[in-house]
Amino acid sequence: MVILDVAVSVPVDRLFSYLPPREGPVPAPGCRVMVPFGRRTLTGVVVARSEALADGVNQEGLKEVLRVLDQEPLFGDSWLEMARWVSRMYLTTLGETLATMLPGAKKAKDLPLAGGDEPAVAPQRLELSQEQEHAIEIISQPLSPGEESWHYLYGITGSGKTEVFLQLAERTLQAGRGVIYLVPEIALTHQLFDHISRRFGAVAAMLHSGLTPARRLGEWRRIQRGEARLVVGARSAVFAPLLQVGLIIIDEEHEGSYKAGNAPRYHARQVALWRAVxxxxxxxxxxxxxSVEAWHLMQTGRLKKLVLTRRLAGGALPSIRTINIRGASGLISPPLKEALLETHRQEGQSILFLNRRGFAAAFQCRSCGHHAECPRCSVPMTYHKGQNRLVCHYCGHRGHPEQVCSQCGSLDVGYTVFGTERIEEDISRELPELSVARLDTDTTRPKGYLQDVLERFARGEINVLLGTQMVAKGLNFPGVRTVGIIMADTGLNLPDFRAAERTFALIVQVAGRAGRFRDDGQVLVQTVRPEHDAISRAAAMEVEEFYRGELEVRKALLFPPFSRLIRLVLRSSRRNAAEEASEEVGRLAREAARNLPRDRGVDVLGPAPAALERIKNNWRYQIILRGEGLGELHWVCRRAVGKAGKMKQVYLEVDVDPVNLL
Structure with missing residues (x-):
């Protein structure tokens, strides 16, 4: 008698035994199956089959598999070992891990395609600089058994990192091995894949969660059969079923989107390093x-640092100027207005960046100080003038704008901290000779809008491109002379130890859009905190000085990279339930930590309300486990969570090495 061990995507850390279907072949390990699970029917994955029952399992109680979804296995033994490692590393179940890693698990959706700029990838090999050739030779050196080959290509924007990646990929393919090329955004995946397909042909495949299940499974099978050996994709492409991986590329490594937001909360960078070994x-x-962690690994020699210092298109680094707008009446300062007009007179183009969409960020009563918060989240509502609605950007709740304060009845009400919609209106009113287009998630929902705007901007039909993070990266327009950062401080007030790092990176990345093909590029950084280290260092392009100071702060506070963290978030629709559960888990964590040797200790920080205390009517409390070794952190976490048992009406999130503490 054959017994199937099936992993099901439920938060129960065990396998479930089933009988094969009465008709048809017995599914092999690696095949997906539909199984009865209580009153539900779920998709599971066969991970093993045996002739005997496990201890404690009653044959009479076994149910049959309802349907076999795959005639051929989706993976082999080495791939399953990767799934087991991810499950152990991120403290989640094998079933949940497999559901994330395998194709067809996500619902299809329409995605905007990036484009309209100069191709980031040349259709044929380009002549390399000495720095690029040196980097390729170092990375291509043969490895000794067990040797790590971890490298970091650190270079200013426009210095030719992409061409190095592609020529490395070409060498790897010629050697008969496969390549995984990761990019941080799905839209950038499409853009890059289009260019790579022209250069490499059918050997390229695309994998990401936004593809239709049928398309994703088709690409998966092509990779599995060896027909496609160069895989381009967002973070989930790190799980591509390549048999012989020779190279893994992580472009824009610093991006937070490489970290998954749902269980298993894996980081593609960590998985890539493990898989490379x-x-x-x-x-x-x-x-x-x-990222600060990567910079530290370069400083200690764990990552081999390779540097590209000059822009290959001939453009010089732009001049960067900070403008103090503390106390200013508007958000478009006179120097920025003049720069936009002068750029237009010289037939150049401009990009304006503000990391806040909408018309205004918050309603406020000037009499009593009342803020209009979302009734389901502890965040302010944002006013969208085009819709004439207050909108919560976390849960989507909508409400009518308030004309009278609901707390004190005052008519002296208004809005503070303006967003991209307001900036667009201000420019159209104050600089009518300039044509403006706005790119944010509000405007790009109509199919084809993003593509159309970028193509028109590339043709010079638009003078000013205004937007949120989607204009900060991946755009490479020859005509851009001026870049303006409307408010550089928006991320600095967040209660997260990575706030300064993110702000610094964003300014440097946005500044990189200017002057890529010319010597007169300029960046104007508007701020109310010009003295802040992240802003002053970014404006002066003092990269090494910023990282040195940031590492000193992290070391003093014992934050990564000088420690490892596990974040536990307990949430419930009942505030008391979330608070009481967090107190119990915190007590159990401290109890477990006391049993560790002093030189391998774990700090238990909290419990405390999360920075965003309520989201979608769920109250959130968090506990941070901090220690030098991940093994000790895992040990404490497992005991605290395991002993807490099943908490009624409370959901627990476990995030190993979190990148966001909000």
């Missing part, structure tokens, strides 16, 4: 603004 492959990361 297992497969004897090279892992190459690249960015103009490395």
């Amino acid at each position: 297992q497969d004897g492959a090279a892992c190459v990361m690249g960015s103009a603004t490395p």
Whole structure:
């Protein structure tokens, strides 16, 4: 009798035994199956089959598999070992891990395609600079058994990192091995894949969660059969079923989108490094603004640092000027207005960046100080003038704008901290000779809008491109002379130890859009805190000085990279339930930590309300576990969570090495 061990995507850390279907072949390990699970029917994955029942399992109670979804396995033993490692590393179940890693798990959706700029990838090989050739030779050196080949290509924007990646990929393919090329955004995946397909042909495949299930499964099978050996994708492409991986590329390594927001909350960078070691492959990361953790690994020699220092298109680094707008009446300062007009007179183009969409960020009563908060989240509502609605950007709740304060009845009400919609209106009113287009998630929902705007901007039909983060990266327009950052401080007030790092990276990345093909590029950084280290260092392009200071702060506070963290978030629709559960888990964590040797200790910080205390009517409390070794953190976490048992009406999130503490 054959017994199937099936992993099901439920938060229960065990496998479930089933009988094969009465008709048809017995599914092999690696096949997906539909199984009865209580009153539900779920999709599971066969991970093993045996002739005997496990201890304590009653044959009479076994149910049959309802349907076999795959005739051929979706993965082999080495891939399953990666799934087990991810499950152990991120403290989640094997079933949940497999559901994330395998194709067809996500619902299809329409995605805007990036485009309209100069191709980031040349259709044929380009002549390399000496720095690029040196980087390729170093990365291509043969490895000794068990040797790590971890490299970081650190270079200013426009210095040719992409061409290095592609020529490394070409060498790897010629050697008969596969390549995984990760990019941080799905839209950038499409853009890059289009260019790579022209250069490499059918050997390229695309994988990301936004593809239709059928398309994703089709690409998966092509990779599995060896027909496609160069895989381009967002973070989930790190799980591509390549048999012989020779190279893993992580472009824009600093981006937070490489970290998954749902269980398993894996980081593609960590998975890539593990997989590179297992497969004897090279892992190459690249960015103009490395994460602080990556910078520290370069300083200690764990990551081999390779530097590109000059722009290959001939453009010089732009001049950067900070403008103090503390106390100013508007958000478009006179120097920025003059720069926009002068750029237009010289037939150049401008990009304006503000990391806040909408017309205004918050309603406020000037009499009593009341803020209009979302009734389901502890965040202010944002006014969208085009819709004439207050909108919560966390849960989507909508309400009518308030004309009278609901707390004190005052008519002296208004809005503070303006967003992209308000900036667009101000420019159209104050600089009518300039044509403006806005790019944010509000405007790009109509299909084809993003593509159309970028193509018109590339043709010079639009003078000013205004937007949120989607204009901060991946755009490479020859005509851009001026870049303006409307409010550089928006991220600095967040209660997160990475706030300064993110602000610094964003300014440097946005500044990189200016002057890529010319010597007169300029960046104007408007701020109310020009003295802040992240802003002053970014404006002066003092990269090494910023990282040195940031590492000193992290070391003093014992934050990564000088410690490891596990974040536990307990949420419930009942505030008391979330608070009481967090107190119990915190007590159990401290109890477990006391049993560790002093030199391998774990600090338990909290519990405390999360920075965003309520989201979608769920109250949130958090506990931070901090220690030098991940093994000790795992040990404490497992005991605290395991002993807490099933908490009624409370959901627990476990985030190993979190990148966001909000």
